Amino acid sequence: MPKTSAGLLMYRLRDHQLELFLVHPGGPLWAKKDLGSWSIPKGEYTSGEDAFEVARREFQEETGFQAEGEFRELNLVKQPGGKQVRAWAVEGDCDAGAITSNLFTMEWPPKSGRQAEFPEVDRAGWFGVEQAKEKILQGQLPFIGELCRLLGFED
Template sequence: MPKQSAGILAYRNTGNVLQVFLVHPGGPFWKNKDLGAWSIPKGEYDEEDSLAAAKREFEEETGQTISGDFSPLAPIKYKNGKVVHAWAVSAEIDHTNVKSNYFEMEWPPRSGKTASFEEVDRADWFDIATAKQKIVPAQVPLIEELAAMQGQ
């Protein structure tokens, strides 16, 4: 069975502008990458209910809880076969107060030393056009589906 991830696409309307909340992955590989690097807050799960996993992952990656009327989006499939289940929800998230969990990896490579990095190093709100440039290409359909749902 392919790996599965669950995530949340938070959105808000400011004036007549639809914005989405995205996170930037932490760690040395992503440090200097911007376009095509951002993501919805998401993570892998096994036996857990996918919406519960999405809420848990959101909190782990942002340090903030999320609630509201969650609308399921069509699952997307990565080239490696991983399936991402996502929900859209209207929310106000403080992008300046993100406190992510950490992961460890060998760094520098082949050094035998382990370093700890934030899973998410920053977050922000983007209008739809900008978000489609910032987000990893496989997740663009999530933004397009939300925009269509919102009549944008």
């Protein structure tokens, strides 16, 4: 069975322009990557878990903010690695510079036997549609197109 994740795509309107909230994965493996490496805040879930509740929980764990509002379910996407991602769009606002993320532990440096902690998300940002398309993981790109169509913005 493929791995499954659930997340939230927060958006806002600024000067009649659509902006999308994306996060950058933390840790040394992502430190020097930018274009094509950002994501919606999301996390894995298992069968029996409510995907929407996981999406809301993961948003809060990865950003420190609680998303509120009217949630619109987006179509399931399958990322190139096979992971399936469910997402909900929600209009909202938060200070991207003030995020606080949970931590994960991994062996670092590799084969050193030492464990190090890193934030799951090391930064966040608000991006216009075109910039968000460049920043987001290619497997999540369909979420942007669908949201643009739902809101009546050109994709």
